[in-house]
Amino acid sequence: MCAALLINPDMGRDGTFDVDVDQTSGHELVRIIRDRDTGLRAIVAIHDSSLGPALGGTRFFPYRDEKEALTDVLRLSEGMTLKAAAAGLPLGGGKAVIIGDPRARKSRELLEAYGRFVDTFEGGYITAGDVGTTASDMDIIGSQTRWVVGRNTGGSGDSGFSTALGVYSAMQAGAVHLWGSAGLSGRSVGVEGAGKVGGQLVRLLVDAGAKVVLADRDPEAVERTVQANPGIATASAVLDQEVDVYAPCALGATLNEKTIPSLRARLVCGAANNQLLTAEGERQLHSQGTLWIPDYVANAGGLIQVSSEVCDPGAEEVSTRIAMIGAAVTEMLSTARDGSKSPAMAAREIVQRRLADATGGRA
Structure with a gap:
């Protein structure tokens, strides 16, 4: 489904890195961050932006290592491309993972650092909630970047x-x-x-x-x-x-x-x-x-709901689109x-x- 990534040897140090993607992967961009001060280790993968900016949730999960996290974010981001296209949305496919147990590692400082990381994509990647993250987390992330959907405050909430x-x-x-x-x-x-x-x-x-x-x-x-x-x-x-x-x-x-x-x-x-x-x-x-x-x-x-914050249809249209999944x-x-x-x-x-x-x- 997705090819392997080649990780640069110096990626053990702190900082933000764009990862070398194998030619057969099909992904447009994969970026990783390590921040020792907050404990943040995260990866964002943009699979395809042909239809629009990449939108996909942030999964906070205790992966065994970065290799497992990379495999997951590649598969998930490709799935988001399929999902957006199948739903007829003007959005591309992207996804993010934060490595760690959210019950032990999640903090306001970590989420704020992650928000600043999301902001480096300048709207090319838009994040939302997923496994291990909530609408309240999106509020904190959104204090550092405007490229967040599914917030409690100023957003459409949990999806x-x-x-x-x-x-x-x-x-x-x-x-x-x-x-x-x-x-x-x-x-x-x-x-x-x-x-x-x-x-x-x-x-x-x-x-x-x-x-x-x-x-x-x-x-x-x-x-x-x-x-x-x-x-x-x-x-x-x-x-x-x-x-x-x-x-x-x-x-x-x-x-x-x-x-x-x-x-x-x-x-x-x-x-x-x-x-x-x-x-x-x-x-x-x-x-x-x-x-x-x-x-x-x-x-x-869920994607149809949070996409309303980007595509701006009315609430009635969102409900109709979700109901039409059965018809599709x-x-x-x-x-x-x-x-x-x-x-x-x-x-x-x-x-x-x-x-x-x-x-x-x-x-």
Whole structure:
């Protein structure tokens, strides 16, 4: 999916560095910062700005090392290019990661230093919340740069519900395609992840009459979601459960050559980015008769919300765009109905056409 990066030997010292990108990576810019005073270690990757400035959230996560962080930010930024293009937004794809445990390392000084780092892109990269960061964090980051969306103050706030609503709409469309007009009513859904999006998705599913099985490594998150939704079941894992739908809403790459054969669900649709470890996973799912709604189609609701701060549509238009995710999935499934291509292939063709139109056919 993404090629490796070549890191200069002197990158052990403090400072900001543009990283040498291998010619086959496809990324436009990768920049890293190390700041010993605040403990900040962060990477921003801009994948493609053909459609507009790169917008993508900041993930604060305890990566084992910079190599793992680089791999993640490359995959995530490419996914944002696909997401923006699939949603028809005039935005490019970018992403950022901060290395460290947010519960132990996050401080106002670190976030302010990160805001100054974001400002070095002069609007070429616009940040937002993600795993490990909140709308309140965006307020602090925004004190140092104007290139921030999703703030509590002067912004559209946390995008968790918008993301969950888009995933629900996509999932409902997939369920109608497979099981008819009843959709998700009476269907069992294994939700993996009880965070900002997963918890909201559980509520939408319960309201729709679905039977939810929830899994999360954080027992507090599970307890909080169960208290808000009495009657839902819990499990240590849901990927191999006997459920109709698998909804990955935590970290990515849960679907790989080892886990896909144990998957029992007929429909996969969730909020996690980069759900497939490799492109081969898409073919494997299709060949075994599992319908996968591409993550970059299903989880675009949050991006649509925060993009309103850049593209300036009204609130009603934002709501309409999020609701149309379901219609987009229905169209994608209709295009692939004859079996000659997977739904993911149909979605990718839409993305490639939009990028090619923006670059005069060079995508």
